[in-house]
Amino acid sequence: MTLTGIVIRNIIRKLLTGQDYRSEIVTLLDAEFLQYVVDFFKRVACAKLDNKDITVDWYKKEFLCPDLFSPQEVAIHSGLNKKTITNMYNSGRRQIVLDASVEHYDALYATINSLTEQDSIDVSLTIRFRDVSVDLNINESMIVINTLAVKRSAISGGLWSTAGKQVEKPLMATLCALFQVPQKYYDQGNLPESQRESDFYLFNDTKEGFPCEVKLMGKGNPESADAVYARGSRVLVANTLSDLNKEQMNANGIFWVELKEIDDYKRFEQVLNALSIPYKSFTGDLQSALDKILPAVIQSDEIQDSVTPEAVLRERERDDDSSPQLLVEFE
Structure with a gap:
């Protein structure tokens, strides 16, 4: 991640004038995350529509595909940050990240299935895109929500680290x-x-x-x-x-x-x-x-x-x- 010259100047000005500079980073975080949410929901809606007649796990097929996404993106889609995988396996090599992502996704999916079977709870997420409506069941909704949470955390960590390095x-x-x-x-x-x-x-x-x-x-x-x-x-x-x-x-x-x-x-x-x-x-x-x-x-x-x-x-x-x-x- 990188910052614009305008943001760096604003951070320095706030630091030297006794103001809280963090609002500059939070504003960037919100903007980048919300844009990701919009783009991600569009991809989810399109993927669900494309796989409406397929009985296998469509999310795994579409979003954990190394031919379509980078290892870092696959990790996020599985519910893990690439940095977490690197710390767990002492390596960030491509195949390790991909294998760890699939393993974690399978475990997460199994956990969600177990929870939803035990509790009488029903949550659905509806995505409307260009007059087309796509409904996600509770399992799919929880996978998507978890992915968004991990992505926001990844964006946040990257921005705060970048701010420190580029302002020094x-x-x-x-x-x-x-x-x-x-x-x-x-x-x-x-x-x-x-x-x-x-x-x-x-x-x-x-x-x-x-x-x-x-x-x-x-x-x-x-x-x-x-x-x-x-x-x-x-x-x-x-x-x-x-x-x-x-x-x-x-x-x-x-x-x-x-x-x-x-x-x-x-x-x-x-x-x-x-x-x-x-x-x-x-x-x-x-x-x-x-x-x-x-x-x-x-x-x-x-x-x-x-x-x-x-x-x-x-x-x-x-x-x-x-x-x-x-x-x-x-x-």
Whole structure:
């Protein structure tokens, strides 16, 4: 999954102005899921009509067919996420995913049959498409409902993960630009392989690199702090941190910035000062500054194929270091 430049800019703006960025992701999730529901119901209706005279399991025949769908789609149709299968079998190979999907579907179908035979319950789902009505019995309805639940979960996990990865570097570049840090102090273009595991790097005049981690998790998610220690990071920028997280990082000499309230971004100045990275204090209007910075960091409104914006990959050799290059300049 990928996000558009517009969405990434909106997320960064909300993070830096103390707003909840999650509404951007939830809106995308709802739109993508509802479109999937419409398309899926159309396929279900057509498949049921095409197989009205066939006594075998039409859903399995139509929706678990590897010739018609990718292994990931077959897994979803069976009621499993491909990631779950990979974790269960320690492999995501095509045949393993397909075999596991069929096995799970058969088990799920048997469970549904058993439940419906024991309980006197009757549920039917009617799909109307182009003046044609298709009725699904309780077994078919529960299979379809389960598939939709799994699909929404898969879309949700993918979007939240994508949001984190695609916002990391643009967010850090925006913070640097806001405090007028010259670009050479956060140029990501020449990172050695050993340094590419971290989300972002800051550099001082001696070219010493300071690994930075960006985490958009909510409070109580231990991954925010764990990644910092695992990767030897010096800086953590996060949406929400617990008091314990902050105490532990203070004790270990790790600088942190929590982007939760309106002026929380100002703590980044303390980080730059402590790391001896040149900067200027920001005293202007934040919204106006972001209006100027964000188009320079994310230069396209379209789908962003890379998690690293061009703004942090430009290598510049200057003869006169007394006039360092800034991403944007404020009057």
